[in-house]
Amino acid sequence: MTVLFYVAATVAVFATAMTISRLNAIHALLYFIVSLFAVAMIFFLLGAPFIAALEVIVYAGAIMVLFVFVVMLLNLGREAEEQERHWLQPGAWLGPVGLAAVLLLELGYVLAQGSGAPATAGAVSPREVGRVLLGPYLLGVELASMLLLAGLVGAYHLGRRDKDAAR
Amino acid sequence: MTGIQLEQVLVLAAVLFVLGLKGLLVRRNVLFMLISIEIMLNAAGLAFVAAGARWGQADGQVFFLFILTMAAAEVSVGLALVLQLHQQFKTLDADAAAELRD
Numbered sequence: 638m639t640v641l642f643y644v645a646a647t648v649a650v651f652a653t654a655m656t657i658s659r660l661n662a663i664h665a666l667l668y669f670i671v672s673l674f675a676v677a678m679i680f681f682l683l684g685a686p687f688i689a690a691l692e693v694i695v696y697a698g699a700i701m702v703l704f705v706f707v708v709m710l711l712n713l714g715r716e717a718e719e720q721e722r723h724w725l726q727p728g729a730w731l732g733p734v735g736l737a738a739v740l741l742l743e744l745g746y747v748l749a750q751g752s753g754a755p756a757t758a759g760a761v762s763p764r765e766v767g768r769v770l771l772g773p774y775l776l777g778v779e780l781a782s783m784l785l786l787a788g789l790v791g792a793y794h795l796g797r798r799d800k801d802a803a804r
Numbered sequence: 805m806t807g808i809q810l811e812q813v814l815v816l817a818a819v820l821f822v823l824g825l826k827g828l829l830v831r832r833n834v835l836f837m838l839i840s841i842e843i844m845l846n847a848a849g850l851a852f853v854a855a856g857a858r859w860g861q862a863d864g865q866v867f868f869l870f871i872l873t874m875a876a877a878e879v880s881v882g883l884a885l886v887l888q889l890h891q892q893f894k895t896l897d898a899d900a901a902a903e904l905r906d
Contacts, residue, residue: 638808639808642807650820656839656843657823657827657840657843665839669839669843672820676850679813679850682808683813685853685856685864685865685868696846700879703880703883704835704838704879707883707886711886711887760857761856761857761861769861770866770869781870788876791881792880792883795881795888796884796887796888798887
């Protein structure tokens with residue numbers, strides 16, 4: 638388990654360092670997604686499978702796709718095609734794919750160990766998380782919903798592109 | 805927690821946080837600054853989950869859910885601001901928006 642943690646931690650730190658040092662936004666996002674996968678692996682090892690799944694689904698799946706969409710939106714133009722051809726060169730995706738392959742090997746090893754769930758003493762089941770979330774932290778859930786509503790309205794207002802800008 | 809010590813995870817979270825902070829301070833591209841903020845939020849969540857796993861309580865995971873919610877709201881507003889900045893200044897340089905007036 639400790640070896641698995643070290644491998645995942647190394648991948649996470651390396652991918653994050655590559656993220657903040659890339660010049661191209663898409664390359665940085667690819668590395669950041671790999672870093673999120675590595676952190677999800679660490680969550681799994683820590684006995685938080687629910688959070689590991691959420692990290693992959695919400696963080697890597699939804700928030701990063703939002704980033705990719707915005708990058709694509711910003712690059713509409715004639716040079717975008719040339720840029721895209723440049724992105725598809727092996728140098729762009731070999732690094733993230735290699736790091737993701739390390740994580741895939743690790744995942745395969747964990748699954749081959751027998752029990753899919755981590756057999757930890759301190760493992761916290763999703764059921765318990767749900768019970769605590771909607772029990773003592775109910776007020777926090779309500780506040781989070783209001784925050785999400787505010788984010789929705791704010792993003793709509795700021796993202797509006799009005800031609801005459803009557804202000 | 806099996807074999808993995810709390811200190812190891814906290815060190816990893818600190819390293820990831822400092823990497824995000826460095827990215828935020830060094831880069832001037834607004835998109836990269838947003839990504840760096842995401843890195844820092846993720847590192848904070850890792851520390852929460854590690855502490856929760858240490859004591860066998862669900863509170864750490866609950867707080868990670870709150871951080872996730874906050875990150876989603878922050879990213880949606882931040883990316884709308886990035887689009888607006890690119891529309892007005894034709895650049896993603898944060899220094900271009902240093903002057904607040906039109």
